[in-house]
Amino acid sequence: MDKLLYGVAYYDEYMPYDRLDTDILMMKEAGINVVRIAESTWSTVEPQDGVFDFTHTDRVLNAMHKAGISVIVGTPTYAVPTWLVRKYPDILAITPDGPNRYGARQNMDISNPNFRKHAEIVIRKIMEHVKDHPAIIGYQVDNETKAYNTAGPEVQKLFVKYMQEKFKSLDVINKEFGLDYWSNRINNWNDFPSTVGTINASLGSEFSKFQRKLVTDYLTWQASIVKEYKHPEQFVTQNFDLDWRGYSYGIQPDVDHFAAAKAMDIAGVDIYHPTQDKLTGIEISLGGDLTRSMKGGKNYLVLETEAQGFAQWVPYTGQLRLQAFSHLASGANMVEYWHWHSIHNSFETYWKGLLSHDFEPNPTYNEAKTIGKDFERLSSHLINLKKKNKVAVLFSNEALTAFKWFGFGWGSKESYNDILRPLYDALYRMNVGVDFVDPSSNNLEDYKLIVVPALYAAPDSLLQRLNRFVKNGGHVVYTFKSGFSDQNVKVRTSKQPGIIEEACGISYSQFTIPENVSLKGDPYNVGVEKNKVSTWMELITPTTAKVLAYYDHPVWGKYAAITENSYGKGLATYIGCSTSTAVTEKIVEGALKKADLWGLDQQLSFPLITKSGVNEKGKTIHYYFNYSSVASSFSYPYKEGKELLSSESVIKNKEIQIEPWGLKIIEEN
């Protein structure tokens, strides 16, 4: 990537009247230098079976090229045309709730042969048609792809085949999955029942893993088709997305991001988040750290983020700028809005773009113009920022899925991401740069501290690797429920926390739900309310560990809540219960200090956020963000440099003011 990209999604197909030239003029004014087009427009490009119409694609490509705006072309496959479903009704996925209905996007069975056949036809036709167009810098395959819970009879056949290949023998499955329970034993491959009704977490989790594999396989297949046509300098990407809670929240349950990203040249992501008084930057940071980590620290593309978005997200003055530069500070090389203008019909009419429905300039668009100018002016300073973090968060899709089955008990609502987020948030608020690793990562040794939330399901090998990591001098912070079951969601028959007991120096075999339980003696000085323990507590007995906190309770008071253990050259902290945000931060702070990771950036904390990296010139860039509606200031602690937005020079220990929702970018000399 040779310049920062500032972009919008653009759908000529959806326009109520021809506005292409006017739109391009307005884009140029805003510094937009890339548009993403064509995903989800299958019915326009192939209005009938085998009939193709490239009118919209051609005119947009040509006009953009003429205007000097680059284009990312998306394959249109995540929304199926009416004629296709009429021809092959079985293209609609059968989920546990029954067959899907026509209407929404992402309703298909991505493993369906007829879907695959026609997806391939339309992709090849498009590629053949556009491949040599000079406006195109890259391709996006599909969009926010998942398996959409496809689980019909044909998918079940594929699953049984997958199980045969993976486990070879039913005896192994019966044993490892515990299928004797409630007569679920399978004695003949032909008897393999649909997993839709299963009450066996091992089987259910394996089916989820299989569904995630469908996603990886499907994206790899799409990428391989596109690669047959694309030019070497063009990239293939996918728009990955996060766990959705009305906004981007955490690890995506339905995709193995690290696996699926392998087939991509560059990772892409969409990140949506609350704004106004609720803007914190956490989702921008988390989504960025995750996407950057997908390709081993390579810079990434923010393929979608909000301009106005939902009504409740209309940004305050300054917020659009703050957001845009926050993406860059996490390593993004592109910030692209979904979408240029607001749509006049259908589902996302109130998911507003940079322009409102009237296509006129508005405060949000006007602020975008300042961003576009700054992106262009500062591109060479801000592009390709390299980050080197000493802290990683270990996440696991296997643990996440298993936790859905066995979280805090029937009826509990907390999920894996509810445990991961407070830890990530604590690190964010303390201005600690973070990467993500997953069980497939082989670079654990690059880090001094690894934070491990609720690693509920994991193979022996991973836990042993973590033990070795500590033994060799690494630091780990584990939460409760880590190590509890193996990769087949079979609970370990050893004492808990299973294999990591060795590094953690503790054991337990009982656990309960806390009622009126606190940490004895308020060891983190947080006051009565914040000292409370909620949701889950393990009744821990230390073997070699030092107890950081005991429970305060007439019966459970003899058990440890939080422990720390020296093991080999390293240290393992274990959090045996759900703690308040304040306590969690204190525990993480303690672990950072023990790992000698408490530095200058930790003098600041949220809402003053700082991020840094090294730019292409080899110079260190320090971003400072004020995530609040109150002006603030800080003392700049690094060597002399220049604030890039103002071009003012900055010396060490200078007191720097930041306005509400403002930012500073300092490049060290």
Add this chain to the structure above:
Amino acid sequence: MDKLLYGVAYYDEYMPYDRLDTDILMMKEAGINVVRIAESTWSTVEPQDGVFDFTHTDRVLNAMHKAGISVIVGTPTYAVPTWLVRKYPDILAITPDGPNRYGARQNMDISNPNFRKHAEIVIRKIMEHVKDHPAIIGYQVDNETKAYNTAGPEVQKLFVKYMQEKFKSLDVINKEFGLDYWSNRINNWNDFPSTVGTINASLGSEFSKFQRKLVTDYLTWQASIVKEYKHPEQFVTQNFDLDWRGYSYGIQPDVDHFAAAKAMDIAGVDIYHPTQDKLTGIEISLGGDLTRSMKGGKNYLVLETEAQGFAQWVPYTGQLRLQAFSHLASGANMVEYWHWHSIHNSFETYWKGLLSHDFEPNPTYNEAKTIGKDFERLSSHLINLKKKNKVAVLFSNEALTAFKWFGFGWGSKESYNDILRPLYDALYRMNVGVDFVDPSSNNLEDYKLIVVPALYAAPDSLLQRLNRFVKNGGHVVYTFKSGFSDQNVKVRTSKQPGIIEEACGISYSQFTIPENVSLKGDPYNVGVEKNKVSTWMELITPTTAKVLAYYDHPVWGKYAAITENSYGKGLATYIGCSTSTAVTEKIVEGALKKADLWGLDQQLSFPLITKSGVNEKGKTIHYYFNYSSVASSFSYPYKEGKELLSSESVIKNKEIQIEPWGLKIIEEN
């Protein structure tokens, strides 16, 4: 109508033993002079296919006639017999939730040919049998008819036919409905997918419109059959009902009342409402105003209202009287209870009638006796009350449906009626007489003030008509979201609020959800709590309008919340946000005063309610109701007259006492 009707629904079919003579004796004591019979009794009148049994009908008709009690005969079609469903299972409607099951009423597809064939047979048989019976004063066709969300394949075919006839070309539909979005484009009529799964609000809303047309067509068809037989002096009516929230709440989403009422000679309605401490009279007033407006101000029938009703509705002493006369005050010529006695089996066992399950006199029945006597005595004074209102509420089923798709954002629960009701309620509480108009009304010019809640979807022509109305001297009060989209639920590409921008003198292109937002400076003097803005706010810039209230907020403070604009000879008020009841009342009060509509009745307010009209003798009747458990008094401001219940004469400025839940009726001399 030549006398006030006081009636009950009566089902000889449901009686646990023969009570006809005793019941008639007790009815006569209570002044009951009309009964409604036979709806929902298909399985009794036609116990088997083609086998008819008129025993119950005949004996009731004869006995009632002998007792001088009139009869309204209902067609029995809203509940289907077992043999019919066994013969044609497809009579049960297929809804988005799947095929209906046998058991409940209103489970059929009213467009099903087999249902229609057998409905016609049973209606004709009944009509042939009863048509010359002297007890009969009119007929009710079906009951609370709707399309019951019928949406199966056969209905879909009818819908596609309707779309072809209405739009002619798929290109028009694709364009106007924005079907290119998410590949929903339809390129061949044969590809037209079921609307059940649609995520396109334009298509979904059109399907709802089509379903309402099924209702109109079906009722018109039934009425036409009955009219072949009925005598000229007999009427045909239908029992319309309102949006149901455990009681009659607002505009009925599933029926175009004004269209469907065209085929009726007289409009009928059922009105159910809370009582005891929650009795306000609002539903009686709203239901009455709406039903009276269906036939251009003609008096109407209350075909059903509660006697005891649900357990929580057992009326306090005086309430049954208060309710009965409140119906008359709105223009009803009949008050009929559902139902005479309480039922001993099945679904509505706890929906109690005038008599409890023991058939004995009880406090409610005893109070009914006083009502029957007064109705008879005062009939000539109170019947055929004519009302002439200067204020109308413009409602729209199209806007209501579109608002379901695009209200205040995903997950919000407020519906169109939640916006209409506070405005209606404010008018009611201020004792302002109101008519209803809808987009088909051609009498807008009869009014001085039109209140327009959330007219979210409307054709240009309607908005232009409203502009003209203001220009010519009319007053309009609009709420937020009015004018936003066209009749196809396509958002206008102009600035908002679309075409009415001209009369309102404002524009906006952004809107948000208020958090900690008030009206600047408490302009209506309502105090901190009531001054808050909730749910929705448009960021309005006045062009020619005067700002009545700005938002109080650090960022949004520059935008207008409530405006008023002189346009031509008239005035348009625009409410850009959700306000408290207190503020809404103040805005409406202001608009009434500007429109010179603040009169003597406005000296009183809820719980003292007054309604008036002109009786057949040309004299003005003033009703005064005390909707509270506390005795009250007021000064009578009109010319000398007589209080009809007591026969006392009343002079101007006389202080009149009303007991708790009491009423006075004064006829001017």
Add this chain to the structure above:
Amino acid sequence: MDKLLYGVAYYDEYMPYDRLDTDILMMKEAGINVVRIAESTWSTVEPQDGVFDFTHTDRVLNAMHKAGISVIVGTPTYAVPTWLVRKYPDILAITPDGPNRYGARQNMDISNPNFRKHAEIVIRKIMEHVKDHPAIIGYQVDNETKAYNTAGPEVQKLFVKYMQEKFKSLDVINKEFGLDYWSNRINNWNDFPSTVGTINASLGSEFSKFQRKLVTDYLTWQASIVKEYKHPEQFVTQNFDLDWRGYSYGIQPDVDHFAAAKAMDIAGVDIYHPTQDKLTGIEISLGGDLTRSMKGGKNYLVLETEAQGFAQWVPYTGQLRLQAFSHLASGANMVEYWHWHSIHNSFETYWKGLLSHDFEPNPTYNEAKTIGKDFERLSSHLINLKKKNKVAVLFSNEALTAFKWFGFGWGSKESYNDILRPLYDALYRMNVGVDFVDPSSNNLEDYKLIVVPALYAAPDSLLQRLNRFVKNGGHVVYTFKSGFSDQNVKVRTSKQPGIIEEACGISYSQFTIPENVSLKGDPYNVGVEKNKVSTWMELITPTTAKVLAYYDHPVWGKYAAITENSYGKGLATYIGCSTSTAVTEKIVEGALKKADLWGLDQQLSFPLITKSGVNEKGKTIHYYFNYSSVASSFSYPYKEGKELLSSESVIKNKEIQIEPWGLKIIEEN
């Protein structure tokens, strides 16, 4: 039974590795002298159609026998194997929600002929194989059996047949069930519609009764097969369970316990309940009283209860002991945990056993060891405790089902058990021993006081019997809604409360939902809050009754809330409204005193609970339990005896200390 049984459920089939010998060693240490095996293991014992494998059964039987541990063998039929469902998919019940899916237990149609055929095969094969094994003391048929809401077409045919046999004529059904309503009339047996969609409570309740009969018939059938093989000294039992609200709450809606227990030699039950600070002993007492009453006061088996159970149930120190002896105090001869060890896979992984997943000793297991020792040591004193109670609670499955249809109105959540439980709980807290009777019981005369909650549906004969009971000197406490409808859920056409009006000396025909209603003058001295009336109130007029409390309300103040009536030699108390726990206790206390049932045990109250009975030696045993975390003491009021746990002798009026969650057992000399 010649010794107290202390047991665990044991599944060799589910073990992650071979632990049989170790487990038996640990069992012996804990005093476990019985295990229950084999229910739900069909897929292991018959891995393929007609292929049988008794490996697990044999090795467990042999090893247990060798160790002197007895065995209860369960038929495996409540969970079906994969091959069976593959062969006969129709074995999965069709419920109103559609066909069940494979996976869970209890998903079958117990009336399905194919299921029955294969269930019989596997039962006979097992019985043939094990019948002479000396370890076996009894058999459990199926487990927690219900009809699982089976309602498919084949079940419907059986239901129609049942209706023909029971009612003979459709005319009777149409009349008694009120099917004319909403055209539900059935004029031909062939037209009989599925009851799945019915809105007729009479029909729906009859179908529930039919479903309960399916359970009785199925269990009787299984028991009859087992009895062909079993030895005379071996018993057949069934594991009955209670209404489940996350724990055992009240009367089981889906089984007629008294009818189904007829085919059993001894009644069994599972009882699960909250522990820690929420442990009250009520469920242990209620479940015990009910199960003991199933077989006319015979001692019973607790076939399942929790050891650790759910995370939130891990017992405090002392609670496992307290629970175990509480079961004995209610008449249990066996206490058996579900289950020995915790399971490593599938649904109930977090329903923990005596051992955790690590199979090591833990505090819960260690406490069990003390119980086992005491059971063995005191067996001859504590076994076969006989109880003779003067108070009975009359429950009715018919009333329970009818109350589901007609409780406190649409949308209300209270069920029959919500009315029964406060009455039972009041008796428990006052240390009043209780039996249960149902409409089939012919021993009403054994009691001095019968408590009758919400007997909503009952035949004339039962109400007349209750009238006679009072006339002859009995005391009855009725709640609201009793007597309201007949056995067909047809509301009585007389004044309410129907036939019992005679004994109660009251009548009413109206009722409402109380808002701001209390009892006039706080007649029970409970203070403002507890004096409030909620949920339901009948507007009662006494005829001969004495009014114990009037309503306090401006309109309803003239009506009685609670009354008492002398009738013949007895007394009937009627509670016409929902009262607070405090008032309910006072009413019950009053009734007990009037019945001369206020004795020495009533000097104590919860959390000090006492239960008593006569042991095999003819001596009276007094149990004293401290259901609280605070040590307590009481004065022993009976004749001299011995505290069995400590072997200390106890004289009358001795002050005895009980530790938190502690107990004492005193045997009178």
